[in-house]
Amino acid sequence: MTLPQIIGYGLLTLAIWKLVRRRATLNLAGPEKDHWLKGLPFSSMRFQRYLKIAADYGKAVKIHGLFGQELFYVSDPRALHHILVKEQHIFEENNVFILCNKLIFGEGLISTLGEQHRKQRKMINPVFSTSNMRQLLSIIHSISQQLKSVLMANLSADSSAELDVLPWLSRSALDCVCEGVLGYHSNALDAGNGNEYTEALRMIGFVNFPYLTKTVVFRPLMPVVTRNLSLYWRKFVDCLTMSWLPTQTLRNFRELRRIVEVMDSASRTIFEEKKLALEKPSLTPSQSNGTFGGTREQDIMSIMIKSNASSSEADRLSDAELLGQMNVMIFAGFETTTAAVARALHMLAMHPHVQEQLRAEICDAIAAYGATDVDHSYANAVVRETLRLYPSIPILGRTTTEAVSVPLQFPVRSTSGEEISAVPLVKNQTIVVSVLAANHNQAVWGEDASEWKPERWLNSSQGTTPGVKDGVKYPGVYSSMMTFLAGSRSCIGFKFAEMEINLSARGRVGDSSTRHPFRSSVRTGRGGNVKEVQWKMGIFFAPVVKQPAGDGETPQLPLSMRLVRE
Numbered sequence: 399m400t401l402p403q404i405i406g407y408g409l410l411t412l413a414i415w416k417l418v419r420r421r422a423t424l425n426l427a428g429p430e431k432d433h434w435l436k437g438l439p440f441s442s443m444r445f446q447r448y449l450k451i452a453a454d455y456g457k458a459v460k461i462h463g464l465f466g467q468e469l470f471y472v473s474d475p476r477a478l479h480h481i482l483v484k485e486q487h488i489f490e491e492n493n494v495f496i497l498c499n500k501l502i503f504g505e506g507l508i509s510t511l512g513e514q515h516r517k518q519r520k521m522i523n524p525v526f527s528t529s530n531m532r533q534l535l536s537i538i539h540s541i542s543q544q545l546k547s548v549l550m551a552n553l554s555a556d557s558s559a560e561l562d563v564l565p566w567l568s569r570s571a572l573d574c575v576c577e578g579v580l581g582y583h584s585n586a587l588d589a590g591n592g593n594e595y596t597e598a599l600r601m602i603g604f605v606n607f608p609y610l611t612k613t614v615v616f617r618p619l620m621p622v623v624t625r626n627l628s629l630y631w632r633k634f635v636d637c638l639t640m641s642w643l644p645t646q647t648l649r650n651f652r653e654l655r656r657i658v659e660v661m662d663s664a665s666r667t668i669f670e671e672k673k674l675a676l677e678k679p680s681l682t683p684s685q686s687n688g689t690f691g692g693t694r695e696q697d698i699m700s701i702m703i704k705s706n707a708s709s710s711e712a713d714r715l716s717d718a719e720l721l722g723q724m725n726v727m728i729f730a731g732f733e734t735t736t737a738a739v740a741r742a743l744h745m746l747a748m749h750p751h752v753q754e755q756l757r758a759e760i761c762d763a764i765a766a767y768g769a770t771d772v773d774h775s776y777a778n779a780v781v782r783e784t785l786r787l788y789p790s791i792p793i794l795g796r797t798t799t800e801a802v803s804v805p806l807q808f809p810v811r812s813t814s815g816e817e818i819s820a821v822p823l824v825k826n827q828t829i830v831v832s833v834l835a836a837n838h839n840q841a842v843w844g845e846d847a848s849e850w851k852p853e854r855w856l857n858s859s860q861g862t863t864p865g866v867k868d869g870v871k872y873p874g875v876y877s878s879m880m881t882f883l884a885g886s887r888s889c890i891g892f893k894f895a896e897m898e899i900n901l902s903a904r905g906r907v908g909d910s911s912t913r914h915p916f917r918s919s920v921r922t923g924r925g926g927n928v929k930e931v932q933w934k935m936g937i938f939f940a941p942v943v944k945q946p947a948g949d950g951e952t953p954q955l956p957l958s959m960r961l962v963r964e
């Protein structure tokens with residue numbers, strides 16, 4: 399055995415020992431663990447399982463993770479307000495999450511805690527104002543048009559054709575976030591024109607190769623490695639990434655490291671070019687177009703750099719912190735929106751009547767106003783309902799920094815069966831926030847909570863507000879749903895995301911300039927097998943084709959599409 403392997407196994411044993419010797423502390427009812435090692439089985443049926451646990455045991459439940467670790471699985475509205483808004487400082491992201499994000503993306507929002515995070519939010523929040531987002535509308539719209547052209551090139555005039563739309567939606571989402579956040583033309587939709595940076599960014603998504611998921615095995619080791627090997631930990635990583643170490647996991651790790659290096663070097667160049675362009679406004683746009691295509695100064699990073707430069711010294715972020723935001727935002731805004739647009743198209747494909755109604759509304763609006771950015775209420779309803787029912791990030795973690803009691807809206811049972819309306823937690827308790835169960839909670843969304851019904855958002859004008867019942871609602875930043883979370887660590891880019899998903903989804907159904915929109919329906923077929931799409935739950939949801947028609951693993955979304963001529 400080699401030295402790095404001995405150290406690796408040693409650290410793993412230490413981590414396992416720490417986990418195994420944990421005491422039972424969570425006084426809550428919940429399902430038995432299915433497996434002594436794995437806890438809850440992470441099978442492809444996780445979606446239904448996570449909902450069933452909340453339906454069977456209530457909105458605060460004890461579940462088990464790896465090595466029997468007790469997890470507080472929570473979707474109660476009052477508890478989530480307490481955890482994410484009121485006492486957020488007691489419920490932080492865990493060390494492993496923060497440290498890994500810092501190693502991969504630098505010092506951006508998802509890599510910082512406490513005062514540093516608060517300072518960053520204060521600077522960045524105004525950058526995502528509605529007026530700044532509206533400035534980006536035309537850029538997103540033109541990328542949506544380009545997506546349309548690419549899809550149309552794959553369709554013949556009259557007959558329908560099957561098309562895996564997922565890679566194109568992913569490329570389009572990357573172009574949107576690169577243009578919107580960096581002012582960088584990634585040209586991902588122009589498939590033959592990728593450069594090293596664009597390819598590296600594509601690789602951090604789930605569609606191409608989920609390096610972040612596949613190297614997850616190293617994550618628990620990171621705090622131990624960085625703390626105990628201090629200055630030498632980089633050397634340790636060098637050993638791990640030596641080319642002669644054979645396993646696939648290590649190869650994935652090496653590839654992730656290469657991707658991080660490409661991202662880091664490119665974002666530094668873009669950052670320097672931006673600073674130069676802002677310092678020397680006399681340069682013409684073509685002079686200021688640097689290695690990566692220059693900036694229009696409307697993008698989020700340009701606005702952020704400008705506003706940072708004019709803020710007080712106490713509020714100002716360092717260059718390293720500004721740089722970190724670039725990588726973090728590309729990551730945070732890329733596959734989350736890909737998944738949401740893909741899900742919206744899939745839902746429209748399965749509900750032709752909704753698709754028809756949406757198309758009619760879009761065509762009517764265009765006939766009446768002739769504009770491309772009229773607000774479409776039915777399109778908004780389709781997007782909202784999709785984001786509610788299928789949140790791109792279904793569950794997320796937090797850890798308590800001190801012992802605390804969490805109040806509940808809806809009482810649950812303790813381990814011994816008595817009713818409790820608050821849950822005492824010890825320090826370092828791992829919490830699983832279930833966005834999924836919150837968004838499906840019948841107590842606030844009604845008995846049809848798990849049905850896809852865009853109309854529920856239209857009825858709100860008749861006096862009922864979706865997601866509010868008897869004064870009880872979730873604290874989410876977006877329409878009372880938890881998809882973009884709540885409080886000071888909620889999604890900072892939700893307005894950007896909503897705008898992009900809305901334009902991408904309605905652009906596929908009705909189009910203002912050509913009036914030759916797409917129709918899609920789920921494809922049946924080849925070899926007599928129906929291509930049934932299933933959404934696998936991981937860090938994000940990803941569509942795959944069920945066996946035997948597909949392999950049940952490769953992310954893809956085959957739709958049958960045809961052009962509709964009026």
Ligand code: HEM
Pocket residue numbers: 507508519575579726727730731732734735738789790791794795881882883886887888889890891892894895
């Ligand atoms: C459908 C699309 C999206 C969904 C569902 C989504 C959801 C979320 C969620 C749940 C979080 C909290 C994560 C956590 O606490 O661990 C988050 C954070 C974040 N999101 Fe989004 N997001 C989306 C799109 C975007 C976009 C387009 C951007 C940027 C342009 C963005 C930027 C961020 C950032 C920077 C954070 C970290 C905020 C912080 O820690 O203060 N997101 N997002």
